[in-house]
Amino acid sequence: MGQYIQVEDKVKLYVEDIGEGTPVVFIHGWPLNHKMFEYQFIQLPRQGYRCIGIDLRGFGKSDSPWEGYSYNRMADDIRAVIDELKLENAVLAGFSVGGALAVRYMSRHAGHGISKLILMGAAAPSFVQRDNFPFGAPEEQVENLLVATHTDRPQMVTDFSELFTANSGSDSFAAWLHQHGVDASAQGTVRVLESLRDEDLRGDIASIHVPTAIFHGEQDKICSIELAKLLHQGIANSKLVVFEESGHGMLFDEPQKFSEELTGFLAGQQVPLEAITSEDVILNSDKVIL
Template identity: 50%
Template sequence: MGYFVNVEPGVNLYVEDLNPGGSKTIVFIHGWPLSHKQFEYQFDFLPAQGYRCIGIDWRGFGNSDKPINGYNYDRLADDIRTVVGVLQLNNVTLVGHSTGGSIAIRYMSRFNGYGVSKLVLVDAAAPVGFTPETANKFLHDTLNDRPKMIQEVTDTFFFQYITGPFADWFFQMGLQAAGWSTAAIIVLLRDEKLYADLQKILVPTLIVHGIHDKVIPFAQAQELNQQIKNSQLVPFQYSGHGLFWEERDKFNQLLTQFIG
């Protein structure tokens, strides 16, 4: 089922809550510029295995409200904390993809991992995001021809072949975001760093990353593995930035094994 959670006056986040009676809960935080719908091929599988799956659209993206302000790691982490509190979640596995991985890292450090027993970082945009050159190009294109920018992101996202209809679906997901929020996250990825957060993550952490990732280099996953205590890194040999789809069976099985 889907519903909205109020995170501040005038701002409501959309939450997709599948199998609320599940024995163990997984909270998914999507990547930029997408929505919870990117995890469709996890939501197809995991609830049927008995897991409760919660997908949260960040402010500015998907079905959530799209305010002008609030696009920094602290505010985005605060939004997740509010959802966790309102839903009274505890002992959850927090899964973050790309920028969602960065938000998850800030959540863990800012709130001492409140309610989270395990962390999964998927192609995380951390400890740094975009280079200034990449960010400035994305920013220019977003403010002048956002559909073209999203198409370019789609074209570099996957290592494996994607069909035309799949590319169209992915493209439309990106267009669902607001232009201003899309641009604000580019600035965030350019300007904010997460080095100081990594030492504060104390829960078991699974790091998965496509070795062919053209968006966030695999070397960053290796750095996260070195800096985060009690972490393990699993390379995905046949994936780019979208291993949640490209090697979905492997990812889904690995996730269930990690959660236990």
């Protein structure tokens, strides 16, 4: 069932709410919408889960204002939905920029209403490279995306979609993914991309204190696997699941494994902390600050 929930600045967010049981709140990636999780919305309600998909402002069926695309504002949007639906002991599952927003939510709102966290291909701790942080994408890559968005947004979406998965899939799948991308508003596409460039979550990671699963494709060309390893090291009681045959969209590249890992984590107890060695990612240099 779909409904609109109005947040503090009078923006109306579209929220899909299907099933009964433990609530799982899905936050989509850029420049998509909640429909990217349609297979999970088919599977999980059969297993006793309530699937809640939020279209972020500027995307899907939600309002598309010019302002309000900072991580803080969008994290507050998530809080407004959780409060309106009176959710308790929910699982927060964020993909790509949705993962970044989930991290900010856990920090800014002290994990209100959340008992478990899932970060999928998360654009965190920082999507771009910064001083003392060489792991993200070059800032020039984001600037090129912004130029392409302003000159030929449909082609930009096509080019970006080609990086999304390690396996190209069918022409119909490519058209489906492209349609979701072009359905986004131009302003939402631009402003969230600017936030991806400007926001830094390194100070938020230590605020996460719930069991956390980190899903990441080893062949991810959008958010490199090093980001997942950094998250794993920085979040106590986290579990890193690497999808060896996947790019950014591991839920499409390895759907069977994704389904198994997702349902296993949802049903399981608290996960153990696993150590990351220096062979995985070098963090002991004084040039690197997490």
